[in-house]
Amino acid sequence: MRRGGEWFRDLGVKNSGGTKLFSVSGHVEKPGNFEVPMGMPFKELLEMAGGVWKGRKLKAVIPGGSSVPVVPAETMLEANMDYDGLSEIGSAIGAGSVIVMDETTCMVSVLERLTYFYHEESCGQCTPCREGTGWLYRIVKRINNGTGTLEDLDTLLDVANRIEGHTICALGDAAAWPVQSFLKHYRHEFEAKIPALNPPD
Ligand code: SF4
Known part of the structure; x- marks a missing residue:
């Protein structure tokens, strides 16, 4: 001062x-x-x-x-x-x-935790956030559990893109951006957990 x-x-x-x-x-x-x-x-x-x-x-x-x-x-x-x-x-x-x-961090686990947070924090006023954050969390969770499908990756991005810019407050964007960026930079880690892409020897 x-x-x-x-x-x-x-x-x-x-x-x-x-x-x-x-x-x-x-x-x-x-x-x-x-x-x-x-x-x-x-x-x-x-x-x-x-x-x-x-x-x-x-x-x-x-x-x-x-x-x-x-x-x-x-x-x-x-x-x-x-x-x-x-x-x-x-x-x-x-x-x-x-x-x-x-270097030891599992990016799929990190995104599961983040999507859980936004799903929990959604107040439920607008549909894209209320429904979409639940979809994001459930899809990332099943990929992390080893039960995801290749289509799940496209659905994840599709849901995130439908939330971004279509909600009343910024929590919707906040939920979408981590998903988009994690898939952009670390898609290979998500693919590595999808059984159809990794058949047993
Ligand atoms: S975007 Fe904001 S207002 Fe809309 S449901 Fe999510 S937390 Fe509520």
Whole structure:
């Protein structure tokens, strides 16, 4: 307050002035809240949180809270933590809740947990969210259980696309974006759990 708005803005970068609180959780040695200048490279933020735990490699990051698209490690390690930087890599700064996942993470299990959350949180006012979030959860769950079909992958995307942009509040989009991005980047992990694609030797 003493130094004024311009001083604060100049701590950050163009279009993303000042500082931001990032809440780093997941597979890091020192999870916590970090107030850093906007535009800080993700690599530096990860170091502040002690790096990926147990000496493991980074697999993926959800940089803005569970509702924003997931980003593979190689892209995330080159990204900067500001509005433009995360938009350029197809994700968003969201609430600044950074979820770090190490190389052992099963992305199908992560998506099952996320879809369960949005299904539980849907207030039920609008049909695409009320019905669609249940469909998303049930389909991901059966894929994870090893009883999914190849058609389930198309149905998942179809349901997510029908929710996105067709609901009263942002929870609908928030439920759809993880599904779309997990399938975009980690479709092979979903396919690996579908019996028809993996017949026994
Ligand atoms: S999108 Fe929002 S308003 Fe609509 S059912 Fe979901 S939580 Fe309720």
